[in-house]
Amino acid sequence: xPEVTISSLRPRVLSGMRPTGKLHLGNYMGAxxxxxxLQNKFECYFFIADWHALTTDYADTSNVVPNTMDVMLDYxxxxxxxxxxxxxxxxxxxxxxxxxxxxxxxxxxGWLERVPSYKEQQENLANKDLSNxxxxxxxxxxxxxxxxxxxxxxxxxNDQTAHVEVTREVARRFNQxxxxxxxxxxxxxxxxxxxxxxxPGTDGRKxxxxxxxxILLTDPEPIVRQKLKTMVTDPARIRRxxxxxPDKCPVGxxxxxxxxxxxxxxxxxxxxxxxxxxxxxKGWAADALVQVLEPIQARRASFSxxxxxxxxxxGSSRARARAEQTMEEVRSAMQMTAACETGR
Ligand code: SF4
Numbered sequence: 317x318p319e320v321t322i323s324s325l326r327p328r329v330l331s332g333m334r335p336t337g338k339l340h341l342g343n344y345m346g347a348x349x350x351x352x353x354l355q356n357k358f359e360c361y362f363f364i365a366d367w368h369a370l371t372t373d374y375a376d377t378s379n380v381v382p383n384t385m386d387v388m389l390d391y392x393x394x395x396x397x398x399x400x401x402x403x404x405x406x407x408x409x410x411x412x413x414x415x416x417x418x419x420x421x422x423x424x425x426g427w428l429e430r431v432p433s434y435k436e437q438q439e440n441l442a443n444k445d446l447s448n449x450x451x452x453x454x455x456x457x458x459x460x461x462x463x464x465x466x467x468x469x470x471x472x473x474n475d476q477t478a479h480v481e482v483t484r485e486v487a488r489r490f491n492q493x494x495x496x497x498x499x500x501x502x503x504x505x506x507x508x509x510x511x512x513x514x515x516p517g518t519d520g521r522k523x524x525x526x527x528x529x530x531i532l533l534t535d536p537e538p539i540v541r542q543k544l545k546t547m548v549t550d551p552a553r554i555r556r557x558x559x560x561x562p563d564k565c566p567v568g569x570x571x572x573x574x575x576x577x578x579x580x581x582x583x584x585x586x587x588x589x590x591x592x593x594x595x596x597x598k599g600w601a602a603d604a605l606v607q608v609l610e611p612i613q614a615r616r617a618s619f620s621x622x623x624x625x626x627x628x629x630x631g632s633s634r635a636r637a638r639a640e641q642t643m644e645e646v647r648s649a650m651q652m653t654a655a656c657e658t659g660r
Contacts, residue, residue: 326357326359327359327468327469328360328361328469329354329360329468329470329508330360330361330363330470331347331351331472332461333365333387334366335364335383335384336525338387338390338532338534339533340523341523341530341531341608342523344612346510346512347512348394348395349394350511351394351471360400362401362404363404363405363406364405364406364628365406365461366406367406367413367457368406368457369383372437372446385621388624389619390533390534390616391403393616393619394533394612395615402634402638403631406461408628408632411639411643412461415460416457418646418652419490422493428453428456429452431479432478433479434451438451455483456482459483459486459487463486463502464643469507471508471509472507472509472510473509474509477509480506487505490502494650496645496649501649513572514572516566517530518543518546518547518566520566531543531605533616537606537609540602540606544567544598544602545595547598548566549565550587553587556590559587560588562583562587565587567597567601568583568587570601570604571583574601574604574605575600575604579600583597
């Protein structure tokens with residue numbers, strides 16, 4: 317495997333995903349496609365947050381490893397390049413746990429309890445007992461993930477800016493208590509807002525695994541076409557002869573993201589005049605999706621499992637080296653090294 321060369325002069329970004337299984341078009345448009353572009357401008361660290369998977373799914377861990385392989389394959393299939401980015405597995409970099417523990421000492425409970433997703437998730441996942449420390453500490457583990465690499469930017473969608481805000485607060489509090497040679501150790505990261513188009517699932521709600529309405533990056537063409545056939549449309553268009561409105565139709569939203577301007581113009585014209593039927597329109601949307609998915613699926617097929625494991629191994633080793641640099645500064649600033657140093 318070639319040595320990764322990453323310019324340390326570029327600003328550093330870090331982001332990751334939980335290994336929840338195969339990724340879908342919503343993950344691609346909301347994050348991955350943007351990450352692929354960031355590789356040209358930033359020093360990129362992208363990881364699979366396998367410890368985060370345990371914050372809600374601690375009772376059955378049997379899917380963590382297969383899901384990790386799936387997410388990593390999807391990262392590579394989407395175009396993340398191990399020669400330009402550090403691609404790693406969180407649990408292979410134990411410094412995440414060390415920093416999480418140390419930051420836990422200075423983080424007030426109230427900061428974690430008021431993160432919006434804390435209450436929301438407890439309500440959404442009412443069938444799970446989430447009254448555990450791991451779940452409450454989830455935003456702090458996320459803060460540790462970011463601060464461990466002294467990342468300047470975190471690419472996130474609108475719904476995740478609260479997590480970056482907690483990270484900034486934790487960094488500020490750390491820097492108030494501890495300094496290294498009068499300098500701050502943990503920079504406050506900035507949000508790099510990811511432009512994410514509206515991407516509905518087959519039922520018209522936001523595409524999400526928990527709704528069971530996704531189109532996966534791995535779905536073969538017949539499945540994509542089948543899923544599109546069952547997709548909901550403008551509710552006002554009941555009969556073929558009724559005019560419809562693509563702006564009120566989830567299929568119209570897909571066209572806006574994936575279809576050419578010519579096709580989109582035909583959709584608007586044909587839908588509003590009842591000149592086309594929904595079956596035909598959905599066929600055009602499926603054509604556009606298949607065009608996007610084909611190269612992704614071809615790249616996925618070009619990686620073997622041993623290759624993927626090696627990429628994760630090499631990336632995790634590079635991440636460990638970078639993480640250890642930060643931890644040396646953190647330990648020194650907190651004066652947590654003196655007791656065991658013999659001076660020899
Ligand atoms: S023609 Fe297309 S945009 Fe119009 S309602 Fe049917 S599926 Fe939706």
